[in-house]
Amino acid sequence: MIYPIVKFGDPVLERRAEPVTVFDDELKKLVDDMFESMYAAHGVGLAAPQIGISKRLAVIDITFKEDPSAKLVLANPEIVHTEGRHTQNEGCLSIPDFRESLTRPRTVTIRAQDVDGKFYNKTGEELLARAFLHETDHLNGKLYISHLSALKRDLIKRKIRKLIKAGEW
Numbered sequence: 080m081i082y083p084i085v086k087f088g089d090p091v092l093e094r095r096a097e098p099v100t101v102f103d104d105e106l107k108k109l110v111d112d113m114f115e116s117m118y119a120a121h122g123v124g125l126a127a128p129q130i131g132i133s134k135r136l137a138v139i140d141i142t143f144k145e146d147p148s149a150k151l152v153l154a155n156p157e158i159v160h161t162e163g164r165h166t167q168n169e170g171c172l173s174i175p176d177f178r179e180s181l182t183r184p185r186t187v188t189i190r191a192q193d194v195d196g197k198f199y200n201k202t203g204e205e206l207l208a209r210a211f212l213h214e215t216d217h218l219n220g221k222l223y224i225s226h227l228s229a230l231k232r233d234l235i236k237r238k239i240r241k242l243i244k245a246g247e248w
């Protein structure tokens with residue numbers, strides 16, 4: 080099932096999500112649906128709040144279907160280590176059509192649970208490191224624009240408010 084993506088303005092995106100505690104078939108179905116919804120939206124990462132589900136769950140595939148082994152399920156992820164700096168354009172499926180240059184750590188290690196509840200650690204560089212941070216932020220109710228300067232962030236918010244008013248959001 081393909082879920083519609085929740086857009087900026089919906090309070091679910093700015094709420095701290097609840098831990099995943101049950102690793103059952105229902106969760107597996109949700110994870111499958113999240114991958115399907117992410118690919119349909121042409122994204123490389125998707126957090127459950129972005130489909131209106133306030134759970135600490137995210138999926139990532141920075142290869143966009145090219146490498147099946149690159150598919151990652153992050154349940155209850157935590158950032159355990161960051162290193163270096165890397166600047167790249169960043170966007171978010173919940174804030175469509177906007178992209179901003181953002182400096183984040185270059186190397187990031189997470190500890191998370193997979194779809195079966197098994198704990199794992201994984202280290203990512205550059206785009207994967209950025210995805211770890213971006214998706215974990217989502218689960219804490221934080222959007223990437225919160226890392227921008229107040230000036231840039233306000234400009235984006237003003238443009239979005241205009242789009243909402245015009246019924247184009």
Ligand SMILES: [Zn+2]
Pocket residue numbers: 170171172173213217
């Ligand atoms: Zn996002």
